[in-house]
Amino acid sequence: MRRVAVVGLGHTKFCFNSPLTEVEMLAEAAMDAINEPNIKPKDIQAAFIGNVLGDFSEGQGMVQSYFINDIGCDQIPASRLEGACASATMAIRDAYMWVASGYYDIVLAGGTERATAMGVPLATRTFAMFGDSRYEYPAGFTFPAAFGLLAHLYSDRYGIPLEKLKEQMAAVSVQSHFYGMKNPNAQFHQEITVDDVLSSPMICSPLQLHDCCPFSDGAAAVVLASEEIAKKLVDKPVYIIGIGQASSPNLARQRKYLPRLRARELAAEQSYRMAGLKPKDIDVCELHDCFSIASLIAAESLGFFEFGTAGNAWEKGETRIGGKIPINISGGLKAKGHPIGATGASQVCEIARQLRGQMVDEGRQVEGAKVGMVDTLGGDGVILNLILSVE
Amino acid sequence: MEYKLPFKDYNKALKKNQLMGLKCNNCEAITCPPMMVCSECASTDLSIIELSGKGKIVTFTTTYVAPEGRQNEVPYTIVIVELDEGPWIMGNLIDIDPGKVGMELIGKRVKMGNRVFPGDKYSAGSAARPVFSFI
Ligand SMILES: [Zn+2]
Numbered sequence: 001m002r003r004v005a006v007v008g009l010g011h012t013k014f015c016f017n018s019p020l021t022e023v024e025m026l027a028e029a030a031m032d033a034i035n036e037p038n039i040k041p042k043d044i045q046a047a048f049i050g051n052v053l054g055d056f057s058e059g060q061g062m063v064q065s066y067f068i069n070d071i072g073c074d075q076i077p078a079s080r081l082e083g084a085c086a087s088a089t090m091a092i093r094d095a096y097m098w099v100a101s102g103y104y105d106i107v108l109a110g111g112t113e114r115a116t117a118m119g120v121p122l123a124t125r126t127f128a129m130f131g132d133s134r135y136e137y138p139a140g141f142t143f144p145a146a147f148g149l150l151a152h153l154y155s156d157r158y159g160i161p162l163e164k165l166k167e168q169m170a171a172v173s174v175q176s177h178f179y180g181m182k183n184p185n186a187q188f189h190q191e192i193t194v195d196d197v198l199s200s201p202m203i204c205s206p207l208q209l210h211d212c213c214p215f216s217d218g219a220a221a222v223v224l225a226s227e228e229i230a231k232k233l234v235d236k237p238v239y240i241i242g243i244g245q246a247s248s249p250n251l252a253r254q255r256k257y258l259p260r261l262r263a264r265e266l267a268a269e270q271s272y273r274m275a276g277l278k279p280k281d282i283d284v285c286e287l288h289d290c291f292s293i294a295s296l297i298a299a300e301s302l303g304f305f306e307f308g309t310a311g312n313a314w315e316k317g318e319t320r321i322g323g324k325i326p327i328n329i330s331g332g333l334k335a336k337g338h339p340i341g342a343t344g345a346s347q348v349c350e351i352a353r354q355l356r357g358q359m360v361d362e363g364r365q366v367e368g369a370k371v372g373m374v375d376t377l378g379g380d381g382v383i384l385n386l387i388l389s390v391e
Numbered sequence: 392m393e394y395k396l397p398f399k400d401y402n403k404a405l406k407k408n409q410l411m412g413l414k415c416n417n418c419e420a421i422t423c424p425p426m427m428v429c430s431e432c433a434s435t436d437l438s439i440i441e442l443s444g445k446g447k448i449v450t451f452t453t454t455y456v457a458p459e460g461r462q463n464e465v466p467y468t469i470v471i472v473e474l475d476e477g478p479w480i481m482g483n484l485i486d487i488d489p490g491k492v493g494m495e496l497i498g499k500r501v502k503m504g505n506r507v508f509p510g511d512k513y514s515a516g517s518a519a520r521p522v523f524s525f526i
Contacts (some may be wrong), residue, residue: 148469153471314426
């Protein structure tokens with residue numbers, strides 16, 4: 001297998017009510033990713049695209065074909081990957097594999113989503129399609145409900161009184177909004193306080209509005225190339241050195257393992273093993289904070305903190321720049337936004353820019369970051385991890 | 392290979408308050424709701440059994456924001472129950488005030504009944520779900 005690098009990045013602003021279609025947003029992100037290393041659309045040999053709900057939000061399936069035509073590389077193979085909120089990470093993992101295998105030299109991967117066009121009731125309904133339609137949805141199961149269930153279980157399992165846990169969860173959202181202020185592509189540019197979180201409307205107990213990421217529109221894309229070509233195209237290729245992906249059954253079926261998510265532990269282990277690294281070697285991480293409690297669960301399973309202690313770490317600032325492991329310096333899904341088909345590509349863009357040292361002007365550079373990790377969760381059912389490195 | 396206890400049969404029984412599952416003839420584990428294979432050892436040597444529907448609450452959440460078509464149901468409480476036979480299953484908790492429940496729910500003993508979600512334009516027909524009340 002060949003080494004594969006990220007050589008181009010593109011990222012639209014994440015927002016409510018995008019005036020652009022999913023294809024148009026993705027075309028903008030993709031052209032930026034193609035222009036960065038000074039290549040042309042005709043140099044792209046294949047595309048791998050995450051898109052989840054275009055069928056519902058725009059009545060548009062198969063965005064990948066229309067997109068490829070839109071940017072002038074028509075007739076190349078283009079595939080859509082669907083793994084709910086982890087779709088774009090799946091797309092990048094597959095794109096990686098096609099280049100690593102030697103079959104292609106330069107490919108494009110990314111994702112796009114326009115969830116806010118659906119409005120909240122339909123968006124809530126369609127997002128719930130990523131739970132089990134037979135054994136979960138009849139009870140009114142939604143994703144905030146999934147993480148509400150996990151939050152109460154977390155409190156019980158680790159003996160953290162719910163009021164204390166809620167303060168720790170609030171610290172996650174406060175940090176995300178702090179860094180979101182510094183990210184020009186973020187959906188929210190507004191600082192919030194622990195009191196703001198704890199006085200926001202209840203969504204699915206114990207999760208309040210500010211424990212939850214928003215519905216979002218946006219796109220992100222990356223160009224991947226073999227090492228040989230990457231070195232000719234750019235000064236600082238960012239290599240993908242570890243990949244992992246694992247699946248889960250529906251939530252109740254995971255039983256006593258909960259509130260830990262075994263799929264994440266398997267995916268993380270795959271990526272650490274492939275990279276020959278350990279959690280302490282990671283300098284910066286973008287993880288899947290769809291809900292505040294999800295950040296605690298993720299950071300523990302990735303090996304950054306002992307089980308039951310991640311909330312304390314957020315409260316003490318160990319997840320900020322200068323702390324033990326800077327996490328979601330983009331603002332995370334909470335403040336940057338979460339256009340579900342695009343999120344994984346957005347996370348890769350963020351980590352790649354950190355490793356290139358391009359965040360100084362925005363006041364959110366993790367100094368000297370050499371190795372970064374991406375963590376993305378989709379539905380009940382899939383978790384992916386990627387490890388990127390400039391070495 | 393034939394699916395031993397498909398959703399259609401499980402659902403039909405649940406609508407009559409019967410909770411059906413599969414007992415593994417290889418490792419004795421109980422799988423509920425059903426799957427093609429044993430949830431523990433992946434054996435296909437399975438027998439259909441009826442479960443008690445009794446167990447204890449392991450976690451809960453009360454939902455205030457409903458999906459399209461279910462706005463008239465909020466607030467409602469979802470629970471995961473550990474059945475006496477081992478499996479964990481999802482359902483709703485009834486005969487309580489959803490706005491007033493808290494951590495004291497965890498560990499409470501419950502018994503099962505059912506309510507039917509009539510389905511919507513996105514679902515393939517109606518589906519019963521377990522509803523639990525305190526024993
Ligand atoms: Zn078995």
